[in-house]
Amino acid sequence: MLSLDFLDDVRRMNKRQLYYQVLNFGMIVSSALMIWKGLMVVTGSESPIVVVLSGSMEPAFHRGDLLFLTNRVEDPIRVGEIVVFRIEGREIPIVHRVLKIHEKQNGHIKFLTKGDNNAVDDRGLYKQGQHWLEKKDVVGRARGFVPYIGIVTILMNDYPKFKYAVLFLLGLFVLVHRE
């Protein structure tokens, strides 16, 4: 039976093999982190991949869709673009479309956003007294997207037991799997 076989394997592993497995695991984690940091550098965004959390951009994006962002300084913010921004003091990023921009000669720009599926613009969402967004509030501009895949992240956030189960199974798999 499969389960008895792998239990035998674990017993047979001595200390050295266990350290080797742990190092292997460490390498996988480091590589993943390096890829993520590399993406941050290439796109210029601190969060190059985000999950859509609300339905305010339907029918284009639904909860659980994955968005790929860039945040290059050379790309000016123009109306119609889909921006992901954070309101000062709040953690959750919002994905909406640019409705109006006013840019000065020196490049300083202030802009207003609105969700496609919302009846009104976002002024009500901004901080008390804040009427416009600025470049510093922008996390990135949406350049590409893949539907549904982000649901896993939402599930892991809403059901922590699911997250622990996934992490536990992953850890078990990596430690026990022998090359």
Added chain:
Amino acid sequence: MIYSLICLHLENIFDWNVKQLFLYLSAEYSTKNNALNQVVLWDKIVLRGDNPKLLLKDMKTKYFFFDDGNGLKGNRNVTLTLSWNVVPNAGILPLVTGSGHVSVPFPDTYEIMKSY
């Protein structure tokens, strides 16, 4: 208020990977205060399967058209352009600007209502 008649044929933009089009008419102009201003006047979502031939008659400005300051009064050069955002089933999200645009001069005084 800007009343207009716009006729659109969108069949060529819809291919197997296009889920929807987000159309918008934007006005671009320059003022003393701000070198560049862009304002969306109206927008429309066209889903795959909707009638690709659109006749937009008398589309009143969906969003109030006002400037940050008094820059619109007497502004000789307000350019209206039609653009669209292609939303695919999966993949890149391009923003396309239609070729050709209309320049509209704004009157020197505020008026309650005027038709062009």
